[in-house]
Amino acid sequence: MSDHPVHGNTVPANVPPLIVMGVSGSGKSTIGTALAAALGIEFIDGDDLHPRANKAKMAAGHPLNDEDRAPWLEIIAERIGAELADGRPIVVACSSLKRKYRDQLTAYAPSTVFVHLDGARGIISERQSHRVHEYMPNTLLDSQFSTLEPLQDDERKVIVDLTMKPDAIVSFVLDRLSVIDAATP
């Protein structure tokens, strides 16, 4: 496997699909965009793939349940699988809060690596107060945290301190990716 330098980091030639995960406001869209740009690969925001009914439900202040999320996760899973089958790595932003959601997301692409933007409710709440979102009210942050299941030992993963600056997070993830296959799980 030949590596090549990107922004001073060494990036593996065979980049796996990456899912940037975490609660609402943790930085998935910001970091996912930056990571994909650094790698020169496509970025997809899971927010854009929610069925209209899911967006309406969240906008009305109600958290999604498993049944709401299942078809949305399937759309994302199939997209990742199709891109991988065509040899195109991809970065996806998707909350991926529960283990069973993550298993559904990786069903067609087991090499997928989750990048969890991990941090305290306080800083995320503070960041949310400064942003405008298409449909997600800040009042759903508590339910996001109560739904979140930490990544488990057998999941392919990079866990990131979300208080770092975006550039530092991207560098950290690229460094981890260059060794993750050897270190799996």
Ligand SMILES: Nc1ncnc2c1ncn2[C@@H]1O[C@H](COP(=O)(O)OP(=O)(O)O)[C@@H](O)[C@H]1O
């Ligand atoms: N590492 C970071 N440092 C400082 N601010 C950040 C960082 N990551 C994201 N933000 C800011 O936090 C807010 C939420 O980020 P966003 O990417 O929309 O999160 P998500 O997609 O997980 O909801 C945005 O205003 C964004 O600019």
Ligand SMILES: O=C(O)[C@H](O)[C@@H](O)[C@H](O)[C@H](O)COP(=O)(O)O
């Ligand atoms: O599974 C969910 O409950 C939703 O996907 C949620 O996690 C997501 O956060 C919203 O789509 C809002 O979008 P932001 O994550 O960008 O706030």
